Amino acid sequence: MTTPDGFTEPTQWLIAVRDRRDRAAFARLFDHFGPRLKAMLLRGGLRDGSAEDVVQDVMLAVWHKAAQFDPHRAEASAWIYRIARNRQIDLVRRRPAVVLEELEEPPGNEPDAPQILALAQEARHLRAALDRLAPEQVQAIQKAYMEDMPHSEISRTTGLPLGTIKSRIRLGLERLRHELKDLKPE
Amino acid sequence: MSAISHHIPDHLIRAHAAGQLPHHFAVVVAAHLSMCDACRAQAEAEEMVGGALLDRLAPAALQDGARDRLLAALDSAPPPPPAPRRSGIFPAPVMQALDGQPPRWRMLGGGIRQQVLSADEDGSLRLLYIPPGRAVPEHGHNGLELTLVLQGAFSDSEGRFGVGDVELAEDDLDHQPVACPGAPCICLAATDAPLRFTAFLPRLLQPLFRI
Ligand SMILES: [Zn+2]
Ligand SMILES: [Zn+2]
Numbered sequence: 001m002t003t004p005d006g007f008t009e010p011t012q013w014l015i016a017v018r019d020r021r022d023r024a025a026f027a028r029l030f031d032h033f034g035p036r037l038k039a040m041l042l043r044g045g046l047r048d049g050s051a052e053d054v055v056q057d058v059m060l061a062v063w064h065k066a067a068q069f070d071p072h073r074a075e076a077s078a079w080i081y082r083i084a085r086n087r088q089i090d091l092v093r094r095r096p097a098v099v100l101e102e103l104e105e106p107p108g109n110e111p112d113a114p115q116i117l118a119l120a121q122e123a124r125h126l127r128a129a130l131d132r133l134a135p136e137q138v139q140a141i142q143k144a145y146m147e148d149m150p151h152s153e154i155s156r157t158t159g160l161p162l163g164t165i166k167s168r169i170r171l172g173l174e175r176l177r178h179e180l181k182d183l184k185p186e
Numbered sequence: 187m188s189a190i191s192h193h194i195p196d197h198l199i200r201a202h203a204a205g206q207l208p209h210h211f212a213v214v215v216a217a218h219l220s221m222c223d224a225c226r227a228q229a230e231a232e233e234m235v236g237g238a239l240l241d242r243l244a245p246a247a248l249q250d251g252a253r254d255r256l257l258a259a260l261d262s263a264p265p266p267p268p269a270p271r272r273s274g275i276f277p278a279p280v281m282q283a284l285d286g287q288p289p290r291w292r293m294l295g296g297g298i299r300q301q302v303l304s305a306d307e308d309g310s311l312r313l314l315y316i317p318p319g320r321a322v323p324e325h326g327h328n329g330l331e332l333t334l335v336l337q338g339a340f341s342d343s344e345g346r347f348g349v350g351d352v353e354l355a356e357d358d359l360d361h362q363p364v365a366c367p368g369a370p371c372i373c374l375a376a377t378d379a380p381l382r383f384t385a386f387l388p389r390l391l392q393p394l395f396r397i
Contacts, residue, residue, distance in 0.1 A: 035245030078237030
Protein backbone atom coordinates (compact mmCIF):
# COMPACT_ATOMS: atom_id res chain seq x y z
CA MET A 1 0.00 0.00 0.00
CA THR A 2 3.00 2.33 -0.19
CA THR A 3 3.80 4.52 -3.18
CA PRO A 4 7.34 5.25 -4.38
CA ASP A 5 7.45 8.62 -2.58
CA GLY A 6 6.78 6.94 0.74
CA PHE A 7 3.14 7.92 1.18
CA THR A 8 0.56 5.27 1.81
CA GLU A 9 -2.15 5.21 -0.84
CA PRO A 10 -4.73 6.80 1.49
CA THR A 11 -2.30 9.62 2.29
CA GLN A 12 -1.82 10.20 -1.41
CA TRP A 13 -5.60 10.29 -1.97
CA LEU A 14 -5.99 12.79 0.86
CA ILE A 15 -3.29 15.02 -0.64
CA ALA A 16 -5.14 14.89 -3.98
CA VAL A 17 -8.32 15.96 -2.18
CA ARG A 18 -6.44 18.73 -0.39
CA ASP A 19 -4.61 20.11 -3.44
CA ARG A 20 -7.04 19.45 -6.29
CA ARG A 21 -10.42 18.76 -4.63
CA ASP A 22 -10.15 15.43 -6.44
CA ARG A 23 -13.52 13.67 -6.12
CA ALA A 24 -12.32 10.32 -7.46
CA ALA A 25 -9.59 10.28 -4.80
CA PHE A 26 -12.17 11.24 -2.18
CA ALA A 27 -14.39 8.34 -3.26
CA ARG A 28 -11.44 5.98 -2.78
CA LEU A 29 -10.78 7.43 0.67
CA PHE A 30 -14.42 6.76 1.48
CA ASP A 31 -14.24 3.20 0.16
CA HIS A 32 -11.23 2.54 2.37
CA PHE A 33 -12.13 4.41 5.57
CA GLY A 34 -15.95 4.44 5.49
CA PRO A 35 -16.39 0.78 6.51
CA ARG A 36 -13.53 1.02 9.03
CA LEU A 37 -14.96 4.17 10.58
CA LYS A 38 -18.29 2.42 10.87
CA ALA A 39 -16.59 -0.50 12.63
CA MET A 40 -14.90 1.97 15.04
CA LEU A 41 -18.18 3.76 15.78
CA LEU A 42 -20.03 0.49 16.36
CA ARG A 43 -17.30 -0.53 18.83
CA GLY A 44 -17.81 2.82 20.51
CA GLY A 45 -21.43 1.87 21.17
CA LEU A 46 -23.35 3.59 18.35
CA ARG A 47 -26.27 1.80 16.74
CA ASP A 48 -26.04 0.82 13.10
CA GLY A 49 -28.17 3.70 11.77
CA SER A 50 -26.43 6.47 13.67
CA ALA A 51 -23.01 4.97 12.89
CA GLU A 52 -23.91 5.38 9.17
CA ASP A 53 -24.81 9.04 9.75
CA VAL A 54 -21.64 9.73 11.71
CA VAL A 55 -19.51 8.13 8.98
CA GLN A 56 -21.08 10.66 6.58
CA ASP A 57 -20.36 13.52 9.05
CA VAL A 58 -16.75 12.47 9.54
CA MET A 59 -16.10 12.12 5.82
CA LEU A 60 -17.70 15.51 5.12
CA ALA A 61 -15.36 16.99 7.74
CA VAL A 62 -12.45 15.29 5.95
CA TRP A 63 -13.55 16.99 2.72
CA HIS A 64 -13.93 20.41 4.31
CA LYS A 65 -10.82 20.32 6.52
CA ALA A 66 -8.45 18.70 4.02
CA ALA A 67 -6.51 21.99 3.70
CA GLN A 68 -5.20 21.39 7.22
CA PHE A 69 -3.75 17.97 6.48
CA ASP A 70 0.04 18.01 6.82
CA PRO A 71 1.92 14.87 5.71
CA HIS A 72 4.98 16.00 7.71
CA ARG A 73 3.05 15.24 10.86
CA ALA A 74 0.49 12.56 10.10
CA GLU A 75 -0.67 9.87 7.75
CA ALA A 76 -4.23 9.99 6.47
CA SER A 77 -5.31 7.27 8.90
CA ALA A 78 -4.08 9.17 12.00
CA TRP A 79 -5.63 12.44 10.85
CA ILE A 80 -8.98 10.81 10.09
CA TYR A 81 -8.81 8.89 13.37
CA ARG A 82 -8.54 12.21 15.24
CA ILE A 83 -11.58 13.68 13.46
CA ALA A 84 -13.62 10.54 14.13
CA ARG A 85 -12.58 10.32 17.77
CA ASN A 86 -13.55 13.95 18.39
CA ARG A 87 -16.94 13.31 16.79
CA GLN A 88 -17.33 10.25 19.01
CA ILE A 89 -16.60 12.38 22.09
CA ASP A 90 -19.15 15.01 20.96
CA LEU A 91 -21.81 12.32 20.86
CA VAL A 92 -20.87 10.32 23.95
CA ARG A 93 -20.36 13.35 26.23
CA ARG A 94 -23.05 15.49 24.62
CA ARG A 95 -20.68 18.44 24.65
CA PRO A 96 -18.18 19.47 21.97
CA ALA A 97 -14.81 17.72 22.18
CA VAL A 98 -11.89 19.95 23.12
CA VAL A 99 -9.99 20.67 19.91
CA LEU A 100 -6.29 21.37 19.67
CA GLU A 101 -5.09 24.69 18.39
CA GLU A 102 -4.34 24.50 14.68
CA LEU A 103 -0.66 24.96 13.98
CA GLU A 104 0.03 27.53 11.29
CA GLU A 105 2.59 26.75 8.65
CA PRO A 106 5.00 29.69 8.15
CA PRO A 107 4.33 31.16 4.68
CA GLY A 108 6.47 29.82 1.86
CA ASN A 109 7.38 26.64 3.71
CA GLU A 110 8.40 24.01 1.16
CA PRO A 111 7.57 20.33 1.71
CA ASP A 112 10.48 18.65 3.46
CA ALA A 113 10.84 15.34 1.60
CA PRO A 114 13.33 13.70 4.00
CA GLN A 115 11.06 14.44 6.95
CA ILE A 116 8.01 13.08 5.15
CA LEU A 117 9.95 9.92 4.26
CA ALA A 118 11.18 9.53 7.83
CA LEU A 119 7.63 9.80 9.12
CA ALA A 120 6.41 7.22 6.60
CA GLN A 121 9.20 4.91 7.70
CA GLU A 122 8.32 5.32 11.38
CA ALA A 123 4.72 4.58 10.53
CA ARG A 124 5.78 1.36 8.78
CA HIS A 125 7.75 0.40 11.89
CA LEU A 126 4.70 1.10 13.99
CA ARG A 127 2.52 -1.16 11.83
CA ALA A 128 5.20 -3.85 11.95
CA ALA A 129 5.29 -3.51 15.75
CA LEU A 130 1.51 -3.94 15.87
CA ASP A 131 1.84 -7.06 13.71
CA ARG A 132 4.27 -8.56 16.22
CA LEU A 133 1.98 -8.13 19.23
CA ALA A 134 -0.07 -10.96 20.66
CA PRO A 135 -3.75 -10.81 19.61
CA GLU A 136 -4.85 -10.06 23.21
CA GLN A 137 -2.46 -7.12 23.32
CA VAL A 138 -3.84 -5.68 20.10
CA GLN A 139 -7.34 -6.24 21.45
CA ALA A 140 -6.57 -4.36 24.66
CA ILE A 141 -4.99 -1.46 22.76
CA GLN A 142 -7.91 -1.33 20.34
CA LYS A 143 -10.32 -1.12 23.24
CA ALA A 144 -8.37 1.78 24.68
CA TYR A 145 -8.24 3.70 21.39
CA MET A 146 -11.60 2.83 19.91
CA GLU A 147 -14.15 2.51 22.66
CA ASP A 148 -13.65 5.60 24.81
CA MET A 149 -13.84 3.62 28.01
CA PRO A 150 -11.85 4.10 31.19
CA HIS A 151 -9.52 1.25 32.14
CA SER A 152 -11.86 -0.15 34.77
CA GLU A 153 -14.43 -0.75 32.02
CA ILE A 154 -11.96 -2.69 29.92
CA SER A 155 -11.43 -5.00 32.83
CA ARG A 156 -15.16 -5.57 33.29
CA THR A 157 -15.94 -6.37 29.67
CA THR A 158 -13.10 -8.83 29.09
CA GLY A 159 -13.23 -10.46 32.51
CA LEU A 160 -9.47 -10.07 32.89
CA PRO A 161 -7.88 -8.49 35.97
CA LEU A 162 -7.36 -4.76 35.69
CA GLY A 163 -3.64 -4.99 36.47
CA THR A 164 -3.09 -7.39 33.56
CA ILE A 165 -4.94 -5.13 31.17
CA LYS A 166 -3.06 -2.07 32.26
CA SER A 167 0.29 -3.77 31.93
CA ARG A 168 -0.74 -5.18 28.57
CA ILE A 169 -1.60 -1.76 27.26
CA ARG A 170 1.57 -0.37 28.74
CA LEU A 171 3.80 -3.18 27.51
CA GLY A 172 2.25 -3.05 24.08
CA LEU A 173 2.54 0.69 23.86
CA GLU A 174 6.03 0.72 25.29
CA ARG A 175 7.07 -1.47 22.43
CA LEU A 176 5.24 0.85 20.05
CA ARG A 177 6.81 3.86 21.71
CA HIS A 178 10.20 2.36 21.17
CA GLU A 179 9.42 2.35 17.46
CA LEU A 180 7.91 5.81 17.71
CA LYS A 181 10.50 7.67 19.72
CA ASP A 182 12.31 9.13 16.71
CA LEU A 183 9.02 10.62 15.55
CA LYS A 184 9.41 13.70 17.73
CA PRO A 185 10.46 16.59 15.52
CA GLU A 186 13.56 18.46 16.64
CA MET B 187 8.59 27.94 23.80
CA SER B 188 11.56 26.00 25.03
CA ALA B 189 11.33 27.34 28.58
CA ILE B 190 8.64 24.87 29.60
CA SER B 191 10.03 22.50 32.20
CA HIS B 192 6.96 20.81 33.72
CA HIS B 193 5.11 18.67 31.16
CA ILE B 194 2.03 16.47 30.90
CA PRO B 195 2.98 12.89 31.84
CA ASP B 196 2.83 10.37 28.97
CA HIS B 197 -0.11 8.42 30.34
CA LEU B 198 -2.30 11.55 30.29
CA ILE B 199 -1.17 12.44 26.75
CA ARG B 200 -2.12 8.93 25.68
CA ALA B 201 -5.49 9.12 27.43
CA HIS B 202 -6.14 12.46 25.72
CA ALA B 203 -5.18 11.14 22.27
CA ALA B 204 -7.47 8.16 22.78
CA GLY B 205 -10.36 10.38 23.88
CA GLN B 206 -10.44 8.98 27.40
CA LEU B 207 -9.78 12.07 29.51
CA PRO B 208 -12.71 13.63 31.38
CA HIS B 209 -13.63 17.02 29.89
CA HIS B 210 -12.01 19.22 32.55
CA PHE B 211 -8.61 17.56 32.28
CA ALA B 212 -8.91 17.41 28.48
CA VAL B 213 -9.09 21.23 28.36
CA VAL B 214 -5.90 21.62 30.43
CA VAL B 215 -4.03 18.96 28.44
CA ALA B 216 -5.19 20.43 25.09
CA ALA B 217 -4.14 23.91 26.26
CA HIS B 218 -0.66 22.60 27.16
CA LEU B 219 -0.45 20.77 23.81
CA SER B 220 -1.15 24.13 22.17
CA MET B 221 1.86 25.65 23.97
CA CYS B 222 4.39 22.81 24.04
CA ASP B 223 6.09 21.29 20.96
CA ALA B 224 7.40 18.24 22.79
CA CYS B 225 4.05 17.13 24.20
CA ARG B 226 2.26 17.99 20.94
CA ALA B 227 4.62 15.67 19.05
CA GLN B 228 4.01 12.93 21.59
CA ALA B 229 0.24 13.35 21.22
CA GLU B 230 0.47 13.18 17.43
CA ALA B 231 2.60 10.04 17.72
CA GLU B 232 -0.18 8.55 19.84
CA GLU B 233 -2.66 9.44 17.12
CA MET B 234 -0.53 7.49 14.68
CA VAL B 235 -1.26 4.47 16.85
CA GLY B 236 -4.98 5.30 16.66
CA GLY B 237 -4.73 5.61 12.88
CA ALA B 238 -2.84 2.35 12.52
CA LEU B 239 -5.53 0.63 14.59
CA LEU B 240 -8.30 2.20 12.50
CA ASP B 241 -6.56 0.92 9.38
CA ARG B 242 -6.56 -2.65 10.58
CA LEU B 243 -10.15 -2.81 11.87
CA ALA B 244 -12.31 -5.36 10.10
CA PRO B 245 -14.57 -3.26 7.80
CA ALA B 246 -18.28 -3.07 8.65
CA ALA B 247 -20.47 -3.06 5.52
CA LEU B 248 -22.10 0.28 4.75
CA GLN B 249 -25.66 0.67 3.53
CA ASP B 250 -26.24 0.67 -0.22
CA GLY B 251 -25.82 4.10 -1.72
CA ALA B 252 -23.77 5.49 1.20
CA ARG B 253 -21.02 6.62 -1.12
CA ASP B 254 -23.38 8.33 -3.59
CA ARG B 255 -25.15 10.05 -0.70
CA LEU B 256 -21.81 11.41 0.52
CA LEU B 257 -20.62 12.56 -2.89
CA ALA B 258 -23.95 14.28 -3.49
CA ALA B 259 -23.60 16.14 -0.19
CA LEU B 260 -20.13 17.56 -0.87
CA ASP B 261 -21.42 20.74 -2.47
CA SER B 262 -24.53 21.27 -0.38
CA ALA B 263 -23.34 20.49 3.17
CA PRO B 264 -22.40 23.64 5.09
CA PRO B 265 -18.71 23.74 6.02
CA PRO B 266 -18.02 23.17 9.73
CA PRO B 267 -17.82 26.28 11.95
CA PRO B 268 -14.32 27.78 12.15
CA ALA B 269 -12.09 26.26 14.83
CA PRO B 270 -11.57 28.31 18.02
CA ARG B 271 -8.51 30.58 17.90
CA ARG B 272 -5.99 31.74 20.44
CA SER B 273 -6.62 35.17 21.95
CA GLY B 274 -3.82 36.89 23.87
CA ILE B 275 -2.57 34.57 26.60
CA PHE B 276 -5.46 32.13 26.11
CA PRO B 277 -4.76 29.20 23.74
CA ALA B 278 -7.59 27.97 21.50
CA PRO B 279 -8.88 25.25 23.88
CA VAL B 280 -9.24 27.85 26.65
CA MET B 281 -11.05 30.23 24.27
CA GLN B 282 -13.32 27.31 23.39
CA ALA B 283 -14.06 26.81 27.11
CA LEU B 284 -14.66 30.58 27.43
CA ASP B 285 -17.12 30.48 24.47
CA GLY B 286 -14.88 32.98 22.71
CA GLN B 287 -15.45 35.68 25.36
CA PRO B 288 -12.83 37.30 27.63
CA PRO B 289 -12.95 36.00 31.23
CA ARG B 290 -15.55 37.44 33.61
CA TRP B 291 -13.62 37.46 36.89
CA ARG B 292 -15.25 37.05 40.30
CA MET B 293 -13.46 38.30 43.41
CA LEU B 294 -12.43 35.59 45.85
CA GLY B 295 -10.81 37.90 48.43
CA GLY B 296 -7.18 38.92 48.88
CA GLY B 297 -7.08 40.21 45.31
CA ILE B 298 -7.52 36.67 43.98
CA ARG B 299 -10.10 36.28 41.23
CA GLN B 300 -11.55 33.29 39.46
CA GLN B 301 -13.93 32.26 36.74
CA VAL B 302 -15.47 28.81 36.92
CA LEU B 303 -15.55 27.51 33.34
CA SER B 304 -17.46 24.37 34.18
CA ALA B 305 -18.35 22.35 37.24
CA ASP B 306 -20.27 19.11 37.50
CA GLU B 307 -20.11 15.69 39.17
CA ASP B 308 -16.85 14.93 37.30
CA GLY B 309 -15.06 17.91 38.87
CA SER B 310 -14.39 21.46 37.85
CA LEU B 311 -12.40 23.71 35.55
CA ARG B 312 -11.51 27.30 36.47
CA LEU B 313 -9.30 30.23 35.60
CA LEU B 314 -7.46 31.80 38.53
CA TYR B 315 -5.92 35.27 38.76
CA ILE B 316 -3.40 35.71 41.58
CA PRO B 317 -1.66 39.08 42.14
CA PRO B 318 2.12 38.89 42.62
CA GLY B 319 3.10 37.78 46.12
CA ARG B 320 -0.40 36.51 46.93
CA ALA B 321 -1.03 32.89 47.93
CA VAL B 322 -3.86 30.49 47.23
CA PRO B 323 -4.99 29.14 50.63
CA GLU B 324 -3.09 25.99 51.62
CA HIS B 325 -4.95 22.87 50.56
CA GLY B 326 -4.74 19.14 49.88
CA HIS B 327 -6.40 17.13 47.12
CA ASN B 328 -8.97 14.37 47.12
CA GLY B 329 -8.15 13.39 43.56
CA LEU B 330 -6.08 14.84 40.76
CA GLU B 331 -5.49 18.56 40.17
CA LEU B 332 -3.85 19.85 36.97
CA THR B 333 -2.77 23.50 36.94
CA LEU B 334 -1.41 25.18 33.80
CA VAL B 335 0.23 28.62 33.97
CA LEU B 336 -0.94 31.03 31.23
CA GLN B 337 0.70 34.23 32.51
CA GLY B 338 3.26 35.05 35.22
CA ALA B 339 4.45 32.27 37.51
CA PHE B 340 3.80 30.64 40.88
CA SER B 341 5.90 28.56 43.21
CA ASP B 342 5.17 26.03 45.91
CA SER B 343 6.93 23.11 47.62
CA GLU B 344 7.22 21.37 44.21
CA GLY B 345 9.11 24.16 42.47
CA ARG B 346 8.55 27.16 40.24
CA PHE B 347 5.94 27.03 37.48
CA GLY B 348 6.12 29.55 34.63
CA VAL B 349 4.13 30.06 31.43
CA GLY B 350 3.28 26.71 29.84
CA ASP B 351 4.27 24.66 32.91
CA VAL B 352 1.78 22.18 34.37
CA GLU B 353 1.66 21.11 37.99
CA LEU B 354 0.15 17.73 38.69
CA ALA B 355 -1.07 17.43 42.29
CA GLU B 356 -2.45 14.20 43.68
CA ASP B 357 -3.80 13.01 47.03
CA ASP B 358 -0.39 12.95 48.65
CA LEU B 359 0.45 16.64 48.04
CA ASP B 360 -0.54 19.54 50.31
CA HIS B 361 0.58 22.85 48.87
CA GLN B 362 0.22 26.59 48.99
CA PRO B 363 0.94 28.12 45.57
CA VAL B 364 2.30 31.71 45.81
CA ALA B 365 2.35 34.01 42.76
CA CYS B 366 5.89 35.14 41.85
CA PRO B 367 6.83 38.84 41.55
CA GLY B 368 6.06 40.43 38.18
CA ALA B 369 2.84 40.04 36.20
CA PRO B 370 -0.19 38.63 37.98
CA CYS B 371 -0.28 34.85 37.71
CA ILE B 372 -3.15 33.55 35.60
CA CYS B 373 -3.65 29.82 35.51
CA LEU B 374 -6.11 27.19 34.38
CA ALA B 375 -6.91 24.52 36.98
CA ALA B 376 -8.90 21.30 36.70
CA THR B 377 -9.83 18.91 39.48
CA ASP B 378 -11.89 15.76 39.65
CA ALA B 379 -12.72 16.12 43.36
CA PRO B 380 -13.13 19.02 45.81
CA LEU B 381 -9.95 20.39 47.42
CA ARG B 382 -9.28 19.95 51.15
CA PHE B 383 -8.57 23.31 52.80
CA THR B 384 -6.45 23.40 55.91
CA ALA B 385 -7.82 26.65 57.32
CA PHE B 386 -11.38 27.22 58.54
CA LEU B 387 -12.30 30.31 56.50
CA PRO B 388 -11.63 28.91 53.00
CA ARG B 389 -13.50 25.75 54.05
CA LEU B 390 -16.47 27.93 54.90
CA LEU B 391 -16.32 29.69 51.51
CA GLN B 392 -15.79 26.47 49.56
CA PRO B 393 -19.42 25.77 48.61
CA LEU B 394 -19.88 29.38 47.60
CA PHE B 395 -17.00 29.36 45.17
CA ARG B 396 -17.35 25.73 44.03
CA ILE B 397 -13.67 25.06 44.65
ZN1 LIG C 1 4.94 19.63 27.38
ZN1 LIG D 1 -3.76 22.30 44.56
